[in-house]
Amino acid sequence: xxxxxxxxxxxxxxxxxxxxxxxxxxxxxxxxxxxxxxxxxxxxxxxxxxxxxxxxxxxxxxxxxxxxxxxxxxxxxxx
Numbered sequence: 001x002x003x004x005x006x007x008x009x010x011x012x013x014x015x016x017x018x019x020x021x022x023x024x025x026x027x028x029x030x031x032x033x034x035x036x037x038x039x040x041x042x043x044x045x046x047x048x049x050x051x052x053x054x055x056x057x058x059x060x061x062x063x064x065x066x067x068x069x070x071x072x073x074x075x076x077x078x079x
Contacts, residue, residue: 003046011042 005014018039026036 001040001043001046003048006043006046015039015042 001011001014005011016039022037022039026033
């Protein structure tokens with residue numbers, strides 16, 4: 001399961017497809033398995049770069065100025 005699958009809501013369908021594949025493999029060759037395989041449970045959160053556990057690692061608001069950034073097309077403008 002990729003973070004993209006979870007983010008875009010495809011996690012349930014990916015899990016269902018995996019389960020169908022596992023079921024077919026089990027039906028075809030049950031001797032290869034100790035018990036019927038189950039697809040992994042959909043994770044609650046998936047991160048490419050997880051946020052820091054230590055809150056002191058987060059940036060302090062005072063490091064930013066009061067200008068607001070506005071994105072127009074591919075250009076970034078400050079207000």
